[in-house]
Amino acid sequence: MTNTPNIKGTHTRCKGNVEKNYEQVPHSIFRYLELGLISGNELALYVMLLKNDNKELGYAFPTTKQLTIWTGISEKTVKEAIKKLEIVGLIRKEKAPNYANKNRYYVFLPHEKEVLVKLVPQLKVKLDQRIMKLGLEAEQDRQRLEALNTHVRD
Template sequence: MVAMRSSNVICKDNLKPGEFELFPIQLNFYLQLELIKHVDISVYMKLLQLYNREEGYAFPTIARLMVDLKIGGKATIDNSLDRLEKSGLIEKAKGYRGNNIYYVYKPLDKYELNKLLPEKVVKYKEFEEKILKNANLDKVRYQQHLQDQQVN
């Protein structure tokens, strides 16, 4: 891997129009509830970026999505689009030339998702509890290790 230097410019509040797309933070809740995968966020954001306001939809080819996102498998894109559609984040339709067009929708907020999917919320809370418990145990073990080092 090539070692790169950053711009050393803090990104927050330093991007000009055209250099960014707003990221709907609600997508994180979709991840937490396992409605979508991380790759789906890239696909969603690319569709959002390519959204044509005049037409009212995005219309990239699968090949264009593969190239732009450097995803080597058509099935990965197809599966991602399916998950995005099943979760209500996009709607796929056929254009007048037979090509796919994509309507990109604003995600539901956390409250709405939690109300719709209480069983997934329980599963996420269990996951969160397990991770935080393990992190706390790691911290305690590390503190004990430091104390043991001071004694020796």
């Protein structure tokens, strides 16, 4: 973190006023992240494949090396992330005909929240438990702060 340069932002909002400068990402992809179906690396890879999806051809065709450069993820992690995205049904990878080392990536819309929860109810239960635990921790923190403030005032 100490090696991260301090960069002044553009202060231009992407949403609504910048044309052809951002990708629209389906909001339902974040439910996959929230439920633990995908990681942040897999989300980044999904977004990059979505960005490079060729509308005329119907698929994306970046190389693993390109994905590594574009996402900042190691080649091994890119390959693992591709497998994970296939497992959860967000992409399909197939070999490109006539090219030995080329792949095609078909990028699919994520399931909507209600459908996804029905497909993985056990993960919804785990999420609810995490939310409840965080809520209890927040309440305990609030009570400790209140007790501290009361002690300081007295």
